Amino acid sequence: MRKKERKDLALKTWDLLSEAFPDASCSLDVDRPERLAVRGILSAQCTDVRVNITAAELFEKYPLMSDIDALSEEALQQIIKPCGLYKMKAKSIKTFANLYCREWGGKVPDDVRKLMKCPGVGKKIANLIVGEVYGIPAVVVDTHCKRVMYRIGITDNTDPLKVEKDITDVFPKECWISLGHKAVELGRTFCSSRAPSCDTCPLGEICNKRIKVK
Ligand code: SF4
Incomplete structure:
Protein backbone atom coordinates (compact mmCIF):
# COMPACT_ATOMS: atom_id res chain seq x y z
CA MET A 1 0.00 0.00 0.00
CA ARG A 2 1.31 3.46 -0.90
CA LYS A 3 1.92 6.04 1.82
CA LYS A 4 -0.98 8.22 0.66
CA GLU A 5 -3.36 5.25 0.96
CA ARG A 6 -1.97 4.42 4.38
CA LYS A 7 -2.50 8.00 5.49
CA ASP A 8 -6.12 7.90 4.35
CA LEU A 9 -6.59 4.59 6.14
CA ALA A 10 -5.01 6.08 9.28
CA LEU A 11 -7.43 9.01 9.29
CA LYS A 12 -10.44 6.75 8.86
CA THR A 13 -9.08 4.45 11.57
CA TRP A 14 -8.68 7.40 13.94
CA ASP A 15 -12.22 8.65 13.30
CA LEU A 16 -13.80 5.25 13.87
CA LEU A 17 -11.70 4.49 16.95
CA SER A 18 -12.58 7.90 18.40
CA GLU A 19 -16.26 7.25 17.82
CA ALA A 20 -16.15 3.76 19.31
CA PHE A 21 -13.81 4.46 22.24
CA PRO A 22 -14.03 8.18 23.05
CA ASP A 23 -12.92 7.72 26.65
CA ALA A 24 -10.14 5.18 26.21
CA SER A 25 -7.36 5.89 28.68
CA CYS A 26 -4.39 4.30 30.39
CA SER A 27 -5.48 1.22 32.32
CA LEU A 28 -2.57 1.46 34.73
CA ASP A 29 -3.27 3.79 37.66
CA VAL A 30 -1.72 7.18 36.97
CA ASP A 31 -1.12 9.19 40.11
CA ARG A 32 2.49 10.23 40.58
CA GLY A 135 1.81 15.12 27.28
CA ILE A 136 4.68 14.60 24.84
CA PRO A 137 3.32 12.88 21.70
CA ALA A 138 4.35 9.20 21.77
CA VAL A 139 2.63 5.95 20.82
CA VAL A 140 2.53 3.01 23.20
CA VAL A 141 2.84 -0.08 21.02
CA ASP A 142 1.81 -3.03 23.13
CA THR A 143 0.72 -6.46 21.93
CA HIS A 144 -2.87 -5.28 21.16
CA CYS A 145 -1.77 -2.17 19.30
CA LYS A 146 0.75 -4.16 17.26
CA ARG A 147 -1.84 -6.77 16.30
CA VAL A 148 -4.67 -4.43 15.37
CA MET A 149 -2.44 -2.08 13.35
CA TYR A 150 -1.17 -5.03 11.35
CA ARG A 151 -4.65 -6.41 10.75
CA ILE A 152 -6.09 -3.07 9.74
CA GLY A 153 -3.25 -2.59 7.27
CA ILE A 154 -1.43 0.36 8.83
CA THR A 155 1.80 -1.62 9.08
CA ASP A 156 3.39 -4.67 7.46
CA ASN A 157 5.69 -5.13 10.43
CA THR A 158 5.37 -6.97 13.71
CA ASP A 159 8.49 -5.65 15.42
CA PRO A 160 7.19 -3.02 17.90
CA LEU A 161 9.77 -0.37 16.97
CA LYS A 162 9.00 -0.71 13.27
CA VAL A 163 5.26 -0.67 13.99
CA GLU A 164 5.74 2.52 16.00
CA LYS A 165 7.60 4.11 13.09
CA ASP A 166 4.84 3.09 10.65
CA ILE A 167 2.17 4.53 12.95
CA THR A 168 3.96 7.82 13.52
CA ASP A 169 4.53 8.14 9.76
CA VAL A 170 0.81 8.23 8.98
CA PHE A 171 -1.15 9.34 12.07
CA PRO A 172 -1.11 13.03 13.06
CA LYS A 173 0.96 13.76 16.18
CA GLU A 174 -2.08 14.93 18.12
CA CYS A 175 -3.49 11.39 17.96
CA TRP A 176 -0.47 9.47 19.20
CA ILE A 177 -1.05 9.37 22.96
CA SER A 178 -4.72 8.44 22.75
CA LEU A 179 -4.29 6.14 19.75
CA GLY A 180 -2.41 3.52 21.77
CA HIS A 181 -5.19 3.41 24.39
CA LYS A 182 -7.93 3.18 21.75
CA ALA A 183 -6.07 0.38 19.94
CA VAL A 184 -5.84 -1.54 23.21
CA GLU A 185 -9.60 -1.16 23.71
CA LEU A 186 -10.24 -2.42 20.19
CA GLY A 187 -7.93 -5.38 20.80
CA ARG A 188 -9.64 -6.24 24.07
CA THR A 189 -13.20 -5.90 22.84
CA PHE A 190 -13.43 -6.86 19.14
CA CYS A 191 -10.02 -7.75 17.77
CA SER A 192 -8.84 -10.46 20.12
CA SER A 193 -5.87 -12.47 18.96
CA ARG A 194 -7.74 -15.78 18.65
CA ALA A 195 -11.29 -14.87 17.70
CA PRO A 196 -11.71 -11.41 16.18
CA SER A 197 -15.34 -10.28 15.87
CA CYS A 198 -15.06 -8.71 12.42
CA ASP A 199 -18.83 -8.85 11.79
CA THR A 200 -19.60 -6.45 14.60
CA CYS A 201 -16.32 -4.53 14.73
CA PRO A 202 -16.63 -0.73 14.33
CA LEU A 203 -13.69 -0.83 11.90
CA GLY A 204 -15.16 -3.66 9.84
CA GLU A 205 -15.74 -1.54 6.74
CA ILE A 206 -12.23 -0.14 6.41
CA CYS A 207 -10.08 -2.91 7.88
CA ASN A 208 -7.97 -5.13 5.63
CA LYS A 209 -8.68 -7.99 8.04
CA ARG A 210 -5.24 -9.55 7.83
CA ILE A 211 -6.01 -12.08 10.51
CA LYS A 212 -3.04 -14.32 9.88
CA VAL A 213 -0.30 -12.46 11.76
CA LYS A 214 3.15 -13.03 10.34
S1 SF4 B 1 -12.42 -5.89 11.34
FE1 SF4 B 1 -11.67 -7.75 12.34
S2 SF4 B 1 -9.46 -7.75 12.02
FE2 SF4 B 1 -10.19 -5.68 11.60
S3 SF4 B 1 -9.92 -4.58 13.52
FE3 SF4 B 1 -12.01 -5.36 13.49
S4 SF4 B 1 -11.92 -7.35 14.53
FE4 SF4 B 1 -9.83 -6.76 13.98
Missing part, protein backbone atom coordinates in the same frame (compact mmCIF):
# COMPACT_ATOMS: atom_id res chain seq x y z
CA PRO A 33 4.91 10.01 37.64
CA GLU A 34 7.42 7.85 39.51
CA ARG A 35 4.69 5.43 40.51
CA LEU A 36 3.53 5.10 36.94
CA ALA A 37 7.10 4.17 35.99
CA VAL A 38 7.17 1.46 38.67
CA ARG A 39 3.82 0.14 37.44
CA GLY A 40 5.22 0.15 33.92
CA ILE A 41 8.14 -2.02 35.03
CA LEU A 42 5.74 -4.38 36.81
CA SER A 43 3.52 -4.66 33.74
CA ALA A 44 5.85 -6.87 31.68
CA GLN A 45 3.91 -10.07 30.97
CA CYS A 46 1.32 -9.20 33.61
CA THR A 47 -2.21 -7.80 33.50
CA ASP A 48 -2.77 -4.14 34.35
CA VAL A 49 -5.38 -5.16 36.93
CA ARG A 50 -2.84 -7.27 38.80
CA VAL A 51 -0.20 -4.54 38.51
CA ASN A 52 -2.55 -1.92 40.01
CA ILE A 53 -3.40 -4.19 42.96
CA THR A 54 0.22 -5.10 43.70
CA ALA A 55 1.50 -1.56 43.24
CA ALA A 56 -1.17 -0.25 45.64
CA GLU A 57 0.11 -2.67 48.29
CA LEU A 58 3.70 -1.64 47.63
CA PHE A 59 3.01 2.10 47.83
CA GLU A 60 0.90 1.76 50.94
CA LYS A 61 3.88 0.28 52.76
CA TYR A 62 6.57 2.29 50.97
CA PRO A 63 5.06 5.53 49.64
CA LEU A 64 8.27 7.26 48.55
CA MET A 65 10.96 6.27 46.07
CA SER A 66 13.48 6.85 48.88
CA ASP A 67 11.64 4.13 50.85
CA ILE A 68 12.02 1.75 47.93
CA ASP A 69 15.63 2.79 47.45
CA ALA A 70 16.30 1.80 51.06
CA LEU A 71 14.34 -1.47 50.83
CA SER A 72 16.21 -4.75 50.35
CA GLU A 73 15.80 -6.45 46.99
CA GLU A 74 14.53 -9.58 48.73
CA ALA A 75 11.80 -7.69 50.61
CA LEU A 76 10.73 -6.01 47.39
CA GLN A 77 10.63 -9.38 45.61
CA GLN A 78 8.17 -10.73 48.20
CA ILE A 79 5.75 -7.85 47.64
CA ILE A 80 5.83 -7.87 43.85
CA LYS A 81 5.86 -11.67 43.44
CA PRO A 82 2.21 -11.82 42.20
CA CYS A 83 3.25 -9.86 39.07
CA GLY A 84 5.68 -12.59 37.95
CA LEU A 85 9.32 -12.21 36.82
CA TYR A 86 9.74 -10.75 40.28
CA LYS A 87 13.52 -11.10 40.61
CA MET A 88 14.20 -9.20 37.42
CA LYS A 89 11.48 -6.63 38.16
CA ALA A 90 12.79 -6.06 41.71
CA LYS A 91 16.24 -5.32 40.29
CA SER A 92 14.77 -2.88 37.76
CA ILE A 93 12.61 -1.10 40.36
CA LYS A 94 15.58 -0.77 42.70
CA THR A 95 17.66 0.72 39.89
CA PHE A 96 14.81 3.08 38.99
CA ALA A 97 14.47 4.23 42.63
CA ASN A 98 18.22 4.75 42.81
CA LEU A 99 18.35 6.80 39.59
CA TYR A 100 15.31 8.81 40.64
CA CYS A 101 16.72 9.66 44.08
CA ARG A 102 20.39 10.12 43.22
CA GLU A 103 20.77 10.99 39.55
CA TRP A 104 17.51 12.58 38.43
CA GLY A 105 16.99 14.87 41.45
CA GLY A 106 13.63 13.38 42.46
CA LYS A 107 12.06 13.99 39.05
CA VAL A 108 11.06 11.55 36.33
CA PRO A 109 12.87 12.60 33.14
CA ASP A 110 10.80 13.77 30.18
CA ASP A 111 13.31 12.17 27.84
CA VAL A 112 12.72 8.71 26.38
CA ARG A 113 16.42 7.92 26.00
CA LYS A 114 17.18 8.90 29.60
CA LEU A 115 14.32 6.77 30.89
CA MET A 116 15.51 3.80 28.88
CA LYS A 117 18.78 3.87 30.81
CA CYS A 118 16.87 2.05 33.51
CA PRO A 119 16.61 -1.72 32.96
CA GLY A 120 13.00 -2.80 32.59
CA VAL A 121 12.05 0.50 30.94
CA GLY A 122 11.87 -0.16 27.22
CA LYS A 123 10.52 2.10 24.50
CA LYS A 124 6.92 1.15 25.25
CA ILE A 125 7.09 2.16 28.92
CA ALA A 126 9.22 5.23 28.22
CA ASN A 127 6.64 6.38 25.65
CA LEU A 128 3.85 5.74 28.13
CA ILE A 129 5.58 7.87 30.77
CA VAL A 130 6.40 10.86 28.58
CA GLY A 131 2.91 10.76 27.06
CA GLU A 132 0.89 10.38 30.25
CA VAL A 133 3.02 12.55 32.49
CA TYR A 134 4.26 15.28 30.19
Whole structure:
Protein backbone atom coordinates (compact mmCIF):
# COMPACT_ATOMS: atom_id res chain seq x y z
CA MET A 1 0.00 0.00 0.00
CA ARG A 2 1.31 3.46 -0.90
CA LYS A 3 1.92 6.04 1.82
CA LYS A 4 -0.98 8.22 0.66
CA GLU A 5 -3.36 5.25 0.96
CA ARG A 6 -1.97 4.42 4.38
CA LYS A 7 -2.50 8.00 5.49
CA ASP A 8 -6.12 7.90 4.35
CA LEU A 9 -6.59 4.59 6.14
CA ALA A 10 -5.01 6.08 9.28
CA LEU A 11 -7.43 9.01 9.29
CA LYS A 12 -10.44 6.75 8.86
CA THR A 13 -9.08 4.45 11.57
CA TRP A 14 -8.68 7.40 13.94
CA ASP A 15 -12.22 8.65 13.30
CA LEU A 16 -13.80 5.25 13.87
CA LEU A 17 -11.70 4.49 16.95
CA SER A 18 -12.58 7.90 18.40
CA GLU A 19 -16.26 7.25 17.82
CA ALA A 20 -16.15 3.76 19.31
CA PHE A 21 -13.81 4.46 22.24
CA PRO A 22 -14.03 8.18 23.05
CA ASP A 23 -12.92 7.72 26.65
CA ALA A 24 -10.14 5.18 26.21
CA SER A 25 -7.36 5.89 28.68
CA CYS A 26 -4.39 4.30 30.39
CA SER A 27 -5.48 1.22 32.32
CA LEU A 28 -2.57 1.46 34.73
CA ASP A 29 -3.27 3.79 37.66
CA VAL A 30 -1.72 7.18 36.97
CA ASP A 31 -1.12 9.19 40.11
CA ARG A 32 2.49 10.23 40.58
CA PRO A 33 4.91 10.01 37.64
CA GLU A 34 7.42 7.85 39.51
CA ARG A 35 4.69 5.43 40.51
CA LEU A 36 3.53 5.10 36.94
CA ALA A 37 7.10 4.17 35.99
CA VAL A 38 7.17 1.46 38.67
CA ARG A 39 3.82 0.14 37.44
CA GLY A 40 5.22 0.15 33.92
CA ILE A 41 8.14 -2.02 35.03
CA LEU A 42 5.74 -4.38 36.81
CA SER A 43 3.52 -4.66 33.74
CA ALA A 44 5.85 -6.87 31.68
CA GLN A 45 3.91 -10.07 30.97
CA CYS A 46 1.32 -9.20 33.61
CA THR A 47 -2.21 -7.80 33.50
CA ASP A 48 -2.77 -4.14 34.35
CA VAL A 49 -5.38 -5.16 36.93
CA ARG A 50 -2.84 -7.27 38.80
CA VAL A 51 -0.20 -4.54 38.51
CA ASN A 52 -2.55 -1.92 40.01
CA ILE A 53 -3.40 -4.19 42.96
CA THR A 54 0.22 -5.10 43.70
CA ALA A 55 1.50 -1.56 43.24
CA ALA A 56 -1.17 -0.25 45.64
CA GLU A 57 0.11 -2.67 48.29
CA LEU A 58 3.70 -1.64 47.63
CA PHE A 59 3.01 2.10 47.83
CA GLU A 60 0.90 1.76 50.94
CA LYS A 61 3.88 0.28 52.76
CA TYR A 62 6.57 2.29 50.97
CA PRO A 63 5.06 5.53 49.64
CA LEU A 64 8.27 7.26 48.55
CA MET A 65 10.96 6.27 46.07
CA SER A 66 13.48 6.85 48.88
CA ASP A 67 11.64 4.13 50.85
CA ILE A 68 12.02 1.75 47.93
CA ASP A 69 15.63 2.79 47.45
CA ALA A 70 16.30 1.80 51.06
CA LEU A 71 14.34 -1.47 50.83
CA SER A 72 16.21 -4.75 50.35
CA GLU A 73 15.80 -6.45 46.99
CA GLU A 74 14.53 -9.58 48.73
CA ALA A 75 11.80 -7.69 50.61
CA LEU A 76 10.73 -6.01 47.39
CA GLN A 77 10.63 -9.38 45.61
CA GLN A 78 8.17 -10.73 48.20
CA ILE A 79 5.75 -7.85 47.64
CA ILE A 80 5.83 -7.87 43.85
CA LYS A 81 5.86 -11.67 43.44
CA PRO A 82 2.21 -11.82 42.20
CA CYS A 83 3.25 -9.86 39.07
CA GLY A 84 5.68 -12.59 37.95
CA LEU A 85 9.32 -12.21 36.82
CA TYR A 86 9.74 -10.75 40.28
CA LYS A 87 13.52 -11.10 40.61
CA MET A 88 14.20 -9.20 37.42
CA LYS A 89 11.48 -6.63 38.16
CA ALA A 90 12.79 -6.06 41.71
CA LYS A 91 16.24 -5.32 40.29
CA SER A 92 14.77 -2.88 37.76
CA ILE A 93 12.61 -1.10 40.36
CA LYS A 94 15.58 -0.77 42.70
CA THR A 95 17.66 0.72 39.89
CA PHE A 96 14.81 3.08 38.99
CA ALA A 97 14.47 4.23 42.63
CA ASN A 98 18.22 4.75 42.81
CA LEU A 99 18.35 6.80 39.59
CA TYR A 100 15.31 8.81 40.64
CA CYS A 101 16.72 9.66 44.08
CA ARG A 102 20.39 10.12 43.22
CA GLU A 103 20.77 10.99 39.55
CA TRP A 104 17.51 12.58 38.43
CA GLY A 105 16.99 14.87 41.45
CA GLY A 106 13.63 13.38 42.46
CA LYS A 107 12.06 13.99 39.05
CA VAL A 108 11.06 11.55 36.33
CA PRO A 109 12.87 12.60 33.14
CA ASP A 110 10.80 13.77 30.18
CA ASP A 111 13.31 12.17 27.84
CA VAL A 112 12.72 8.71 26.38
CA ARG A 113 16.42 7.92 26.00
CA LYS A 114 17.18 8.90 29.60
CA LEU A 115 14.32 6.77 30.89
CA MET A 116 15.51 3.80 28.88
CA LYS A 117 18.78 3.87 30.81
CA CYS A 118 16.87 2.05 33.51
CA PRO A 119 16.61 -1.72 32.96
CA GLY A 120 13.00 -2.80 32.59
CA VAL A 121 12.05 0.50 30.94
CA GLY A 122 11.87 -0.16 27.22
CA LYS A 123 10.52 2.10 24.50
CA LYS A 124 6.92 1.15 25.25
CA ILE A 125 7.09 2.16 28.92
CA ALA A 126 9.22 5.23 28.22
CA ASN A 127 6.64 6.38 25.65
CA LEU A 128 3.85 5.74 28.13
CA ILE A 129 5.58 7.87 30.77
CA VAL A 130 6.40 10.86 28.58
CA GLY A 131 2.91 10.76 27.06
CA GLU A 132 0.89 10.38 30.25
CA VAL A 133 3.02 12.55 32.49
CA TYR A 134 4.26 15.28 30.19
CA GLY A 135 1.81 15.12 27.28
CA ILE A 136 4.68 14.60 24.84
CA PRO A 137 3.32 12.88 21.70
CA ALA A 138 4.35 9.20 21.77
CA VAL A 139 2.63 5.95 20.82
CA VAL A 140 2.53 3.01 23.20
CA VAL A 141 2.84 -0.08 21.02
CA ASP A 142 1.81 -3.03 23.13
CA THR A 143 0.72 -6.46 21.93
CA HIS A 144 -2.87 -5.28 21.16
CA CYS A 145 -1.77 -2.17 19.30
CA LYS A 146 0.75 -4.16 17.26
CA ARG A 147 -1.84 -6.77 16.30
CA VAL A 148 -4.67 -4.43 15.37
CA MET A 149 -2.44 -2.08 13.35
CA TYR A 150 -1.17 -5.03 11.35
CA ARG A 151 -4.65 -6.41 10.75
CA ILE A 152 -6.09 -3.07 9.74
CA GLY A 153 -3.25 -2.59 7.27
CA ILE A 154 -1.43 0.36 8.83
CA THR A 155 1.80 -1.62 9.08
CA ASP A 156 3.39 -4.67 7.46
CA ASN A 157 5.69 -5.13 10.43
CA THR A 158 5.37 -6.97 13.71
CA ASP A 159 8.49 -5.65 15.42
CA PRO A 160 7.19 -3.02 17.90
CA LEU A 161 9.77 -0.37 16.97
CA LYS A 162 9.00 -0.71 13.27
CA VAL A 163 5.26 -0.67 13.99
CA GLU A 164 5.74 2.52 16.00
CA LYS A 165 7.60 4.11 13.09
CA ASP A 166 4.84 3.09 10.65
CA ILE A 167 2.17 4.53 12.95
CA THR A 168 3.96 7.82 13.52
CA ASP A 169 4.53 8.14 9.76
CA VAL A 170 0.81 8.23 8.98
CA PHE A 171 -1.15 9.34 12.07
CA PRO A 172 -1.11 13.03 13.06
CA LYS A 173 0.96 13.76 16.18
CA GLU A 174 -2.08 14.93 18.12
CA CYS A 175 -3.49 11.39 17.96
CA TRP A 176 -0.47 9.47 19.20
CA ILE A 177 -1.05 9.37 22.96
CA SER A 178 -4.72 8.44 22.75
CA LEU A 179 -4.29 6.14 19.75
CA GLY A 180 -2.41 3.52 21.77
CA HIS A 181 -5.19 3.41 24.39
CA LYS A 182 -7.93 3.18 21.75
CA ALA A 183 -6.07 0.38 19.94
CA VAL A 184 -5.84 -1.54 23.21
CA GLU A 185 -9.60 -1.16 23.71
CA LEU A 186 -10.24 -2.42 20.19
CA GLY A 187 -7.93 -5.38 20.80
CA ARG A 188 -9.64 -6.24 24.07
CA THR A 189 -13.20 -5.90 22.84
CA PHE A 190 -13.43 -6.86 19.14
CA CYS A 191 -10.02 -7.75 17.77
CA SER A 192 -8.84 -10.46 20.12
CA SER A 193 -5.87 -12.47 18.96
CA ARG A 194 -7.74 -15.78 18.65
CA ALA A 195 -11.29 -14.87 17.70
CA PRO A 196 -11.71 -11.41 16.18
CA SER A 197 -15.34 -10.28 15.87
CA CYS A 198 -15.06 -8.71 12.42
CA ASP A 199 -18.83 -8.85 11.79
CA THR A 200 -19.60 -6.45 14.60
CA CYS A 201 -16.32 -4.53 14.73
CA PRO A 202 -16.63 -0.73 14.33
CA LEU A 203 -13.69 -0.83 11.90
CA GLY A 204 -15.16 -3.66 9.84
CA GLU A 205 -15.74 -1.54 6.74
CA ILE A 206 -12.23 -0.14 6.41
CA CYS A 207 -10.08 -2.91 7.88
CA ASN A 208 -7.97 -5.13 5.63
CA LYS A 209 -8.68 -7.99 8.04
CA ARG A 210 -5.24 -9.55 7.83
CA ILE A 211 -6.01 -12.08 10.51
CA LYS A 212 -3.04 -14.32 9.88
CA VAL A 213 -0.30 -12.46 11.76
CA LYS A 214 3.15 -13.03 10.34
S1 SF4 B 1 -12.42 -5.89 11.34
FE1 SF4 B 1 -11.67 -7.75 12.34
S2 SF4 B 1 -9.46 -7.75 12.02
FE2 SF4 B 1 -10.19 -5.68 11.60
S3 SF4 B 1 -9.92 -4.58 13.52
FE3 SF4 B 1 -12.01 -5.36 13.49
S4 SF4 B 1 -11.92 -7.35 14.53
FE4 SF4 B 1 -9.83 -6.76 13.98
